[in-house]
Amino acid sequence: MVERFQGSGRVKEGGFLATHKRDFLAHTSGGDYKHPADHITMNPALANFSAPDVQGTLVLIAAYAASSGTGFVSVGKLGSDGYAAGTYNDGSAATPTFREALIAAIADDRLQNGGVVFILSGTYKLNTTVDVPAGISIMGEIAGSIINGEMIEQPMFKFSRSIDIPTIGGNSGSGELSAEVGAPIDESRLLNITLTDNLDGYIGSTGQPDSTMQTVPMVQIEKSARVYVENVKFIGRVNNGAVPDRGKTLRAIGYTSGSTTGSYLTVKGCFFDGLATAINFGPGEGDEDHLIVDGCRARTFGSEASGIGEPLASDCFVAMSECNAILTNNYHIGVNSTDSKVSRCFVVESLVSGAAVRMVIAGNSGAPSDNSSTTAKLFDSNVGIAANLVTVQYGNNWGGSVGNDWVVTVGENADGTGDNRFSGDFYGAGAIDLLLNTSYQYPTTVIVNPGTYTITENGNAYYKFIGNKVKDSIPIFEMDLGAGAPTDGVLSNRAFKTGPVLESIHFRSNIAVTSSYHSIMPQMSDGTDVDDLLRVTNCVFENCTLSHAPNTTAGTNKGNISVINSQFKQTGDFSDGMGILLPRADNVVVEGCVFTGNGLAGAVGSFSTYASTAWVITDLKPRYILRDCSMSLHGSTVSNISSTNESYFRLDDADGDVLIDNCQIVVSNDYQTRTTAIDSGIVSDYFSHVYVRGDDVDIRNSTFHSPDQMFTESAADYPLPGVEIHPQSVLHMSHSSFIDGGIACKIGGLAADLNTNQRFASIDNCSFFRTASANKSTSIFDVELDPTANAAGTTFSVTNCTFSGQSKALSLEPYHPLLSGYTAHGTVQIFARNFIVNFKDNTVTGGTNTTEDTLLQHGVVVINNFDDAGETTDSDYTAPINVFGNTIHNVSSYTSATATDNAAALWVRGPEINISNNSLTTENKAASAGNFVGCLCIDNRDSVTGSAPPTMVSSNSFGNTTVAGAVSTEVIVAYIRLLATCEADGSIINNTYSSPIPDGTTTTTVQDDTSSLIWIITQNKNQTDSCSLRGQDGTIVLGDTSDLATVGLGPNVTASFVQIRVLANAPIEFTYDVADAGSPIYMQWLLPLFGLIPYGTTLIDATVDVIVDATPDTVKTGKLAIIDKDFTTETLESNTNLTTGSTHTLNGILAGTFRALPGSNTILYLQLQIHDSVAGIGTTVSEMTITYRW
Incomplete structure (x- = not known):
């Protein structure tokens, strides 16, 4: 003990410090606490080790510990x-x-x-x-x-x-009895x-x-x-x-x-694999031996001997000498190798003389080797069955093939706790690794219970993994392959190979311990032939790629790949990877899958660095189906482009049939425009957002929303195609939406596109539109087809589609590797050399504006089936362009000082053009600086095979109005322009123009720049026209109120009026040759509108000249008017006094309500009245010019 300071006991200690030096040293050295254990009181005492002091308590604890471990x-x-x-x-x-x-x-x-x-x-x-x-x-x-x-x-x-065997007493003179063996x-x-x-x-x-x-x-x-x-x-x-x-x-x-003495063996709940046989129980003591095998699972390989005559005991599950046995509830199968001969489950290989044994064989199941040459039996003997061997067999299902595949079960919990305790053949986080180490070259199905399993082994191509989903939980494979693991050979990911079936497994790269993306690679082939199915169902791939190396070994079986209801997500914790990478096969189906997060959705098919060059397609064509899938980059980016895939998603096989049905591939779940490049650092390698190529391509009921960005090629910038499609023979697109993108949709661009004699393209009930105006290009739909196999009769049809675009100043033109020298630029542009182009019943709203490379021809819709690359060669065939029933509206801001530059709602070039029943309007917002702004530009050309037939433009409606029908702020130059390069005649008939002035004089109907062609331009609504009438037209009546004989027409005429028919096509000439003492003398020229001007037209104006050679004394008037057939009501009169030697013009602008229709009572007539003339007066009436509006 430490000696402490002892004071004097006085109240004051004469100035000593409150803490004495000795006290301080006692405290800092711990001397106060260095007491023997028997001096320290236990307060309170421990309940199970009750002692008054610490020493006693520790003695009790030591005694307990020493006795507990025995x-x-x-x-x-x-x-x-x-x-x-x-x-x-x-x-x-x-x-x-x-x-x-x-x-x-x-x-x-x-x-x-x-x-x-x-x-x-x-x-x-x-x-x-x-x-x-x-x-x-x-x-x-x-x-x-x-x-x-x-x-x-x-x-x-x-x-x-x-x-030593214990005795149990009972000595009757010959020694004590031994205990049971x-x-x-x-x-x-x-x-x-x-x-x-x-x-x-x-x-x-x-x-x-x-x-x-x-x-x-x-x-x-x-x-x-x-x-x-x-x-x-x-x-x-x-x-x-x-x-x-x-x-x-x-x-x-x-x-x-x-x-x-007898032997006892009990085997319960055990697992056997990779063995010739599982158990050989051969003590040979007969009824003294006891064997129990219960609830075990085994796969045995047997002898696999090259010859025959092997003992059955070498090709079974359990071999035994004659014994008492209980063999229940076991599952056993024989492996299926080329020489496997497992044909028995249980075999008695030796008999014991005098033994009387009993066997119970119940509830066993499984199957022998498929190619075993020996008849399969559940129970048999190598040496025959003795009479004293009694067996009871019931409830067995061994020998059938139904439900008797080899299955291994894995559970997570190794401590026997939780919902999954003892729930498999293998347990624990490392159970999958253990299983993979066995490396058997035979298909095995592994049932995996929920839990998290760490995977450090490289995989095994023969193991199928099926997760046992419990409520919402599926097993998780935490991928943690080492740096030396093999890679997938394409993406350089660490590769984990499995068998051809994966179901309800969540694969994820382990963020905590690795920076490597993993590829999960179910295998279809062992290097010779392909299995008929690779199936992935209800799996999750988190920062992992589901992939398969491209097949380069020709297979002989039919290959099918099916990926159903699985999720692919990238969290951004790794460098961006790819969700799915699948090769060519006879059938590839990706259905009900969801792709989210950063990076690429994936690639499917055979192309460039991922080509299945040696695959034998058994049904001539591979087939690819993408159905009910969602791929979203909402809130995410792409920061790493694989050399295998230069698009967010690629489905590519030039030999395959492609179907995309009911899918959504979007960059924003709410379709908000993404104008910033998904990642500006990779723009030069990102050539399209979605890339689709196939022999037959069918896209239906799908939505594509793409980033509005550009890419760079040969130092030039081009708008990024949202969806780029390359059909080799057939294209069908229906009921789908294409939103944003540099270009929402591009079709073609390869010489092989639609390059067979059977080719055609049909696009119907689709929509193409932009959600904002900050676009990279005016174009939203671009077609570039110039196939080398120039077969006649191939068709490109667009029907019942909606296009809604917005013009952009300095718009980027689409990239055209085939038609690099194309002239025109449009919201919708179709360049399809030698194709019959049908553009029918579509609604298009777009704009024309200046382009970055100063293209001179602009249209909201541009159709050209004539030009090749650089526009150097005429088209090979007279293939028509048919534009029927469309509504096309152009919001034009295009200006140019060059008269040959054009901006129109529709711009067409081809050898045969038919434009009918369309509404073509231009809302002009910029005054022309010399260029043409209007509704239609036509450039019809001769083909190589001959002259083009006449172009027909009929029954269309042309307007210079807004979408709401209001007059544009700026006038257009003309409704239609015939370009100077036209090489064929045509007709512009029965169209309607929306001029606000009834006679249409405010806007030129047709600007005809052709020099030697004859175009028929007639019967166009709001188009004014005229005709000239002479004496043989209508009816001429002469008369007065008393006696016509004085007129000089003959003494026997007594009627008041005489109708005169003028037969010559000449002016009307007659003479008033007598003086009239009181009654007026009349001349009337009656012209019924119906029959004289075209049916249904409306009279606008009539003009006639009258010349008299003397001046009448009293009445001297001329009148041009409209009168009804009863001559009771006159309207719109035009009167003048006739004077000698003058030419008198009678005309008037009419109200436009008089139309040439059957049953019309409308008559145009000219009346001249002479009264009180002093002498004969010569009168000449010229031809009448009538102006009317269609």
Whole structure:
């Protein structure tokens, strides 16, 4: 104890410090607390270790600890791998190997009378047999304890029999009775552990991993021992190489010599694979031997002998000597290799004389090898069945093929807790890795329960993984392949290979431990032929690519790839990757899948660096179906473009049929325009957002929303196609929407596009539009077709579609690698050389504006089937362009000082042009600086094969109005322009023009720049026309009110009026040759409108000249008027006084209500009245000019 300061007891200590030096030293040195344990009081005392002081309490605790560990010793592992240390440890100085640690544990004093050696989680190596005395049990931590045997033909464990058998009294003179053979006192157990043969392939010849126990069992048991085996996985190894007579692990459990008393073996819930046979129970003591095999699952390979006559015991699940057996609820199949002969489940290979045994065989299922030449039997004997062998068999289903595939089950929890406890053949986060290490070259289905499994092994092309979905949970494969893992050969991702079926598995690259993207690669081929199905269903690929290398080995079977209801998402935690990469096959179906996040959605097909060059397509054409899929870049970017795929999504096979149905591929879920490049750093490599190529391409019921950005080619900028389509023979697009993009949709651009004799394209009920005005290009729909196979009669049709674009100043023109010298630029532009082009019943709203490269011809719709590249050669055929029933509106801001520059709603060039029943309007917002602004530009050309037929423009409506019908702020130059380059005649008939003035004089109807062509331009509504009438037209009447005889027409005429028919096509001339004393003399020229001017036209104006050679005295008037047929009502009179020697013009602008229709009562008439003339007056009436409007 520390000596403390003792004061004087006075109130004041004469100035001493409050803390004395001795007190301070006592406090800082801890001397006050260094009390013996028996001096420290327990307050309060512990309930289970009650003692008054600490010393007494510790004594009680030590006694408890010493007594509690009896019969239980653990073995662990030292090192940096994170395993826990045990009582004895692999890697310690005292026991440097696992075998030494195990032997030390077995020899521990606490196990003198038997006990348990507990193997802590870890992977241990064993290369020499461990002898297990009777009464000792070996137990592991279920999936966590793995012992790998590298044995060189010796068993891993040998279980010994008990030497002493207890007696139970009953001495009647010949000694006490012995306990029943195999009494529990000498039982040994093997529990909850995994035993493998050369799991890591360390032992092998010529570089190949070999089995190390081909002539001995993995576990050997002495005769007369009692052994209980439960929940043990026995995983053997099958040697690589030729199948006949190949080496493999002999069996899991076998027997060796011992005593002649009975043997007991119980095997429950165990798993066997990679073995010739599973169990050989052969003590040979007959009814003293007892065997129980219950609830086990096994796949055996048998002898695979090249000859015949192998014993049945070499090709079965369990072989046994005659014994009492309970064989229940097991599942066993024989492997299907080229030489497999597994034809029995249970076999009795030897009989015991005098034995009377009973066997129960119930609830077993499975199947033999498919190609076994021996009749399959559940139970059989090599040596015949003795009369005293009684078997009971019921409820077995072994030998059928239905539901008897080889299936392995995996669970997550190794500690027996939670919803998934004991839920499989293998347990724990490393269970998949363990399974992959077996490397069997035979298809195996792995059922995986929910949980998270860390994957560090490179995969196995023969394992199908099927997740057992529980509520909303599916198993997660945390991908963590090492840096030395093989790559997929295309994307340089670390590759994880699987069998051809994946279902309900969530694959994700492990963010915490790796920066590498992974490729999940289900395999269709082992290098020779392809399986008929690769199926992925209800899976999730997070920062992983679902991929398959392009096939370069010709297969002979039909290949089918199916990816259904799966998700592909990239979180941005890695460099951008690709969701899906699938090769050519007979049928490729991607259905109900969702792609989200950064990076590329994927690529499917055969192209460039991803070409399946040697694949044999059994049905002539591969088929690709993308149905009910969603691909969204909403809020995400693309920062890494693969050399394999220069688009966000690519479906590409020039030989294949492509169907895209009910899909959405968008950059914004609310269709908001993305005008900033998805990633400006990759613009030069990003040539289209969605790229589709196929022999027959069919796109229906789908929506494509693309980024409005550009790409660079040869130092020039071009608008990025949102969807770029290359059909080789047929294209059909229907009920789909194409939104934004530099160009919303581009078709063609390759010489092979629509380059067969059977080719055609049909686009119907689609919409193409922009959501904002900050666009890179005026164009939203671009077609570029110039096939080398110039067959006649091929068709490109666009029907019932809606196009809504917006003009852009300095608009980028689309990139045309084929037609690089094209002239015109439009919102909708179709360049399809030699194609019949049908553009029908569409609605188009767009604009014309200046372009960046100063193209001179502009149209909201541009159609050209004439030009080749550079416009150097005439078209090969007289292929018509038919434009019917469309509504096309042009908002024009285009100005140019060049008279040959044009901006129109419709611009057409071709050898045969038919334009009918369209509404073509231009809302002009910029006054012309000399260029043409109007509704229609026509450039009809002769083809190579001959002159073009006349162009027909009929029944259209032309207007200079807004969409609402208001007059444009700026006038247009003309409604129609015939370009100077036209090479054929034509007709412009029965069209309507929207001039606000009834006679149409405010706007030129047709600006005809042709020099020698004759165009018929007539019957156009709001177009004015005229005709000239002479004496033979209509009716001429002369008369007065008294006596016509004085007129000089003959003495016998008594009527008041005389009708005169003028036959000559000449002016009307007559003479008033007598003086009239009081009655007026009349001349009337009556002209009914119907029959004299075209049917349905409206009278605008009439003009006639009258010349008289003298001046009448009293009445001297001329009148031009409209009168009804009863001559009762006159309207719109034009009167004048007639004077000598003058030419008098009678005319008037009429109200436009008088039309030439059947039954019309409208008569145009001229009346001249002379009264009180003093002498004869000569009168001449010239031809009458009538102006009318259609």
